[in-house]
Amino acid sequence: MNFSEARAEVMQLLNKVDPRDRHKVLNWIRTSDQLDELLSDNRKVILQNISEHLRVLLPPEAMLPSETTAYSKMQQRVRPTLHVDSFLYDEDQVDALCEEGTMSRSYCLSCGSYRTAPLDFLSHSFSVSELQFLFENVLPDLSGQTLVDVGSRLGAVLYGGYVFSSASRLVGLEINEEFVKLQQEVLNKYKMTDRTQVLHTDVCLQNILLQNADVLIMNNVFEFFMEPSEQVRAWMFIMENFRKKGSLLITVPALQDSLNALQQEELQPGWVEELPVDYDVYLGRDVDPEALRQIHLYRVI
Numbered sequence: 247m248n249f250s251e252a253r254a255e256v257m258q259l260l261n262k263v264d265p266r267d268r269h270k271v272l273n274w275i276r277t278s279d280q281l282d283e284l285l286s287d288n289r290k291v292i293l294q295n296i297s298e299h300l301r302v303l304l305p306p307e308a309m310l311p312s313e314t315t316a317y318s319k320m321q322q323r324v325r326p327t328l329h330v331d332s333f334l335y336d337e338d339q340v341d342a343l344c345e346e347g348t349m350s351r352s353y354c355l356s357c358g359s360y361r362t363a364p365l366d367f368l369s370h371s372f373s374v375s376e377l378q379f380l381f382e383n384v385l386p387d388l389s390g391q392t393l394v395d396v397g398s399r400l401g402a403v404l405y406g407g408y409v410f411s412s413a414s415r416l417v418g419l420e421i422n423e424e425f426v427k428l429q430q431e432v433l434n435k436y437k438m439t440d441r442t443q444v445l446h447t448d449v450c451l452q453n454i455l456l457q458n459a460d461v462l463i464m465n466n467v468f469e470f471f472m473e474p475s476e477q478v479r480a481w482m483f484i485m486e487n488f489r490k491k492g493s494l495l496i497t498v499p500a501l502q503d504s505l506n507a508l509q510q511e512e513l514q515p516g517w518v519e520e521l522p523v524d525y526d527v528y529l530g531r532d533v534d535p536e537a538l539r540q541i542h543l544y545r546v547i
Contacts, residue, residue: 289409293333293374296405296432301334303428308334308371308400310424313471332373333402337532370399370466375533376541377406383527384543385494388413391460395419396449396484397467401429408438413461418444419452421471450480456487465498469507478510485517488546495544518544 247255263271300308308331372380381388389412395403398418407416420426426446433439445452456462462484468477481504488495495518497504505513521543525535 290374290378292409292436293377293402293405296436297334297374299432299435300400300428304331304334304400307331310422312422312424330369331371331400332369332376332537333371333400336373337534370397371402372406372465373533373537374406375529376537377402378410379527379529379533379538380496380541381406381410384496384523384541385411385461387411388461390414392417392458393461393463394452394455394459395463395465397421397464397471398429398444399425401425401432401444403463403465404429404442404444405432405436405438408442414441416442417455417459418442419447419449419455420444421446421448450483453483453487456484457490459488459490459493461494461496462488463496465496469504474508478508478513481505481508481513485513489517491546493546495546497542497544498540500540500542501544515544517546519547520544 260268260271388407391413392415393403393407393411393413395407395416395418398404398420399422401418404416404418407413418429420429423446426444429444433442433444449456468480472480495501501515501518501520505515523541523543525538527538
């Protein structure tokens, strides 16, 4: 049964419900945990197991002492910002950490008072649900294609691409050697090395790989880890080498936002066109619709 047939069946069934009880049925559909259970599958369980494994190995903020540039740039933000990795912690887990005092959602505006304001939360990884959305609803069938994740960090895109797609090759580029070792450990442990690899390298050394890539993923990849001049260099390199017609680019945030922030006339997104994305997909009650809307899809023209 396809979507159109299923929708017709549901409408037919609702028409049979006593009008006095119809709103109860609709409310049950919106709020019931029983329906969320239908959305769970072994692929998500694998990713959740990887997430649990990584949480043991990393501090709560999932940042390493060697990430000095990222720490500095977060401190320069107008509002206090906390890094909470979405692949490691969902909303319920963040709530649990806040209850036990390991994490907080707010900061004090004047010490000793009750004046508080919400912290900004920042993630450099997709959540499990966002990965499912990305590979099942945003990207087309990737059979026989090569996907490159720039700044693969914990490897979430690689793991998600392995379980949710048929991409023949998934390559992570990561400049931090500690994260490379962490990803390689997971890939070995979960036997994902037949289609997946992580390279300890700068994206600007990978011209051949970019020239042959079918999909390029960039999630908050430069702003917090490079000075503006380095960001300009990296973007120029990508624009010069990721040119295969029809190749797809995924960015978070929107490409225009990233380039405008650098205020460089030569950085114009004219080599790609943005494609529409259907964000109205139900992936469970805990999915943040606004997080999905940060995912943008482009095609090389």
